[in-house]
Amino acid sequence: MASEFSGLGIAHQGHFTRLKWHRLRRSFKDPLFSAGVIAEGFRLGASTELDLRVRADGGFVVLHDEELEGETTGHGLIREAPPEVIRSLTLLEGGHPPILSEDLATMLRTAHPDALLQFDMKDELAVIGAHGMDHLADHFTGAGSSIIVSGADLDLIVAVRQRLPGLKRGIDPTDKLVEIYRHRGLKAVETDLRADIAGPTEPDTIYLAWQLVLQAAKDGLDLIGLCHDAGKLVDAWTFNLKNPDAGFDEAEASNFAALMALKPDQVTTDEPVATERAWARIGS
Template sequence: MADASGLQIAFESHVILLKWHRLRRRMADPLFSAEVMADGFKAGASMELDLRVRADGGFVVLHDKELEGETSGHGIIAQKSLADLRDLRMKDGNRPLLTSEDLAAMLQSAHPNALLQFDMKDDYDVIGEKGIAHLAEHLQQISASVIVSAGSLELILAVKEKLPHLRRGIDPTDKLSGIYKAEGWKAVEKQLLVDLRGPTEPETIYLYWPMLLNAAKAGLDMIALCHSEAKRVDAWTFTLKDPDGGFSDTEWTNFSALVALKPDQITTDEALATERAWLKRAAG
């Protein structure tokens, strides 16, 4: 059996990328690791990180709205300048925070196949024109390696209008989940088509994997619907509970059903272990 690279698996000749969630090949990696990102750039990996806007319009690689959860700092990130963040450290590993300026420099050495998802955690009313202008300034020459995603369609529309060269993705999961609870799967299908054909013109649709399986059981193949509109699908976030032990029976049932729907990418915190477990099952 070949050594796992944590990059992809194949099902019936369909290649499914394994995206490194929050810059992790494995859960044991530190959160948002510059070292792992550098390795991913060399290998041509698909990776994801979260961005929060700063008061000066730039960004910092963090998930939470406040600094307390992930860093040695305190307060709301959107109220902090680059200078305010320079001396802070990540709680995970006592490392300096990654900024959008750092990312722009590192992206210069990215493998042609590498793709870094900038998952924007603030809405457009927080990021504003200053944040969009910052992205334009720092990503002008390296757009092929970046895809900008958000739950906010207003933000992605602003990215499209100001930065038409950037790849774009949308995550309508929360909205579709609410529609399902209120109106059922037919209404979900109708709204998903609206989003697929909408003005944001997304390349990739990010959808929660249990929703994809539940919809399929009810007769709605959301991935096939996206593919019919020439959109890629990322199924998030499937992470093995026991990476050394591989798939449990339940995990294998779910994962194999997900793979059979042929998403283009699966987000995971355990890309290496997932590929190893998949190869082991495939080998019988």
């Protein structure tokens, strides 16, 4: 029997929070980065996330690690591998072939209008180069609001803004903010986050670890509210249940309720269906 829960999101106190399918998963039982799951996400209008690595020809493949042996039956640096070699490989987890950027472009043409796909870029602009930027422009310029591009290299995000202005952009200052919090305090966190929001990436979404969000709120700073006041969305990552079938334990229930009270626009999870079901048991 089909589940009554789709894993798309949670409504709470008049606010809807999307559940983002981390690494193209509805559940840890799903294989990593599978075309079947992304097709289902596109059909339903889900928010999904995947990692992209540049190939030798300037195209991309949906993989996280820098080397093929990390996740596939291949060997060597992904950026030195041509697409025909990558297509001949299979993922170690699931046994399916890797998804290429050309596949994504084709699938996006029939995606639900609410579908949102996050490209988490794992290579820097210097590695992606002009050929990689040309490939993105050639294949995804028309995707518009269906894609949001994120990555650690802010120069890359600026380049995306300049070359593909129709795509959404996201930044994740979490690691930097945690260090600032530890050494300089909460006021410095606020100052730095405001600078990032106003910076040259012109982000649509700010990605923040949920633990940082809750600790800052406990100490008196609503990071989500700060972003909302600046017109930005917030993704709180990555909230995973220890026992998805059982639902929230006491600590998880407390933390998730506190997070929902702050009204994030999205929560990243590898267990979106289980999270929606667990919340239905305790919150409304």
